[in-house]
Amino acid sequence: MLDTEKIRSEFPxxxxxxxxxxxVYLDSACTSLKPKPVIDxxxxxxxxxxxxxxxxxxxxxxxxxxxxxxxxRKIAKFINAKPEEIIWTKNTTEALNLVALGFPLEKGxxxxxxxxEHSSGLLPWHMRSEKGIELDFVSCNKQGExxxxxxxxxxxxxxxxxxxxxxSNVTATVSPLKEIAKxxxxxxxxxxxxxxxxxxxxxxxxxxxxxDFLAFSGHKMLGPTGIGCLYARRELLEKINPLVxxxxxxxxxxxxxxxxxxxxxxxxxxIQNYAGAIGLGxxxxxLSKIGMENIEAHEKELxxxxxxxxxxxxxxxxxxxxxxxxxxxxxxxxxxxMEPHEIALMLNDKNFFVRSGMHCAYPIHKFLNFxxxxxxxxxxxxxxxxxxxxxxxELKGIAKNFS
Amino acid sequence: MVVCIVxxxxxxxxxxxxxxxxxxxxxxxxxxxxxxTFRPCDVHLETKIKTKVTSKLMFLPALARFFYKHxxxxxxxxxxxxxxxxxxSVYSIYNLIVFGSCTPGEPCVITSFEGLCILVIExxxxxxxxxxxxxxxxxxxxxxxxxxxx
Numbered sequence: 001m002l003d004t005e006k007i008r009s010e011f012p013x014x015x016x017x018x019x020x021x022x023x024v025y026l027d028s029a030c031t032s033l034k035p036k037p038v039i040d041x042x043x044x045x046x047x048x049x050x051x052x053x054x055x056x057x058x059x060x061x062x063x064x065x066x067x068x069x070x071x072x073r074k075i076a077k078f079i080n081a082k083p084e085e086i087i088w089t090k091n092t093t094e095a096l097n098l099v100a101l102g103f104p105l106e107k108g109x110x111x112x113x114x115x116x117e118h119s120s121g122l123l124p125w126h127m128r129s130e131k132g133i134e135l136d137f138v139s140c141n142k143q144g145e146x147x148x149x150x151x152x153x154x155x156x157x158x159x160x161x162x163x164x165x166x167x168s169n170v171t172a173t174v175s176p177l178k179e180i181a182k183x184x185x186x187x188x189x190x191x192x193x194x195x196x197x198x199x200x201x202x203x204x205x206x207x208x209x210x211x212d213f214l215a216f217s218g219h220k221m222l223g224p225t226g227i228g229c230l231y232a233r234r235e236l237l238e239k240i241n242p243l244v245x246x247x248x249x250x251x252x253x254x255x256x257x258x259x260x261x262x263x264x265x266x267x268x269x270x271i272q273n274y275a276g277a278i279g280l281g282x283x284x285x286x287l288s289k290i291g292m293e294n295i296e297a298h299e300k301e302l303x304x305x306x307x308x309x310x311x312x313x314x315x316x317x318x319x320x321x322x323x324x325x326x327x328x329x330x331x332x333x334x335x336x337x338m339e340p341h342e343i344a345l346m347l348n349d350k351n352f353f354v355r356s357g358m359h360c361a362y363p364i365h366k367f368l369n370f371x372x373x374x375x376x377x378x379x380x381x382x383x384x385x386x387x388x389x390x391x392x393x394e395l396k397g398i399a400k401n402f403s
Numbered sequence: 404m405v406v407c408i409v410x411x412x413x414x415x416x417x418x419x420x421x422x423x424x425x426x427x428x429x430x431x432x433x434x435x436x437x438x439x440t441f442r443p444c445d446v447h448l449e450t451k452i453k454t455k456v457t458s459k460l461m462f463l464p465a466l467a468r469f470f471y472k473h474x475x476x477x478x479x480x481x482x483x484x485x486x487x488x489x490x491x492s493v494y495s496i497y498n499l500i501v502f503g504s505c506t507p508g509e510p511c512v513i514t515s516f517e518g519l520c521i522l523v524i525e526x527x528x529x530x531x532x533x534x535x536x537x538x539x540x541x542x543x544x545x546x547x548x549x550x551x552x553x
Binding site for chain 2: 401
């Protein structure tokens, strides 16, 4: 059981008001709020030891280098990987692009993905398919659940990569990565997981899952924007062609040739986002101190209140399974007769902050016949049960009056 | 969509005094620009205005509901009456400049100070009310016809 009040006290933004009133933040699937230790850690880099890592030899540079590598170790430990298996990226999008555009595939090879994907997990494959890579899709069921049956039908010996969203940002369903990885490996295919909505919310162990690539963002897990990670086993990272070359990516160069550095350096061109990495390392400490199992249990409780409350509202169409235990900590929905943006704006007027629209996931909205998208309320460790109940009550009023 | 045109003019005037309205004026401008180039408005200005006013009317849920359900027709009514009054104002100003009176041959109804006429309110109101009533009537006629068809 989480002490929500204590946790909330660590978030400076939650001590403030919006337009003179308290607010309920239900948009953590878009980006999470940041606790004071993360903000302080980032500020410390800018106010106490600003420098470049791995270049200069002075004290500030050494301190930056140390903090930067400590952050990498923390991230690696968080997902049960080795530090050299972690590549710093801007975000999940860049990490997914790095694999989709940099991993060597030959003409005629096939990539299998799903209709649940976020644009970041789909569009890079569109680019790759223009160069002769075949693209095929596993279709989820009407509850938005990954279909292992369809997956087994679609995977072939030509499939080289299975690219799958771990936790959907629309349907709230969680893909069975372990089973997916087993089937993929039996077919000699690799698995790339978009874990932007899973790593922040429940324990993720890359070794137990048996996946090959995993991408996630810092800003959805209490960290700053502009920092994310790609995990891959060393031998796979070595195969990826860098998309950007520059400082730190080589060991030697002359006017016509260069020698690439070892991984992870060769995939991290130029000066890195040191403050971001240090901030993300602190965010991981913050989450680990609370315990990812505890966060998951807390979110399940909130999700139960939210989902059960939403299901009571007539004219409300909930996307995804109605069993809250099968869902991650978000709920997308529509109210018949109203547009998603209208609902979100009405909620905004009452200081409930949610997201509306397509959530960068057009195919799944089209598949579920919601061409205008949906409203999404997403929860995190700092949300309380009272907030979930208040939100449901507010929504009941809106549905009663306007649907 | 039409409400963007009115919003642009209204917010443009209001933004002279308050920065708060400049953002809305910019959004309205973008909306109008897209409308005249046959592209859909992508700033959700209408939705923003609709939900903002609906929220403000929530002290009377029935009124808020009425406004929400009939926003389209209400915005059309406002737009037409706005342009009708604008046209009539221009006509009156023209008369004032050319003939020295808003309604040549007749005395002005409202004067701010001696000799200067601002608007012939009686006529303006009459036109506006007739326009609004006509629109509301047409709206309900069309609606009932559509229902019959179904």
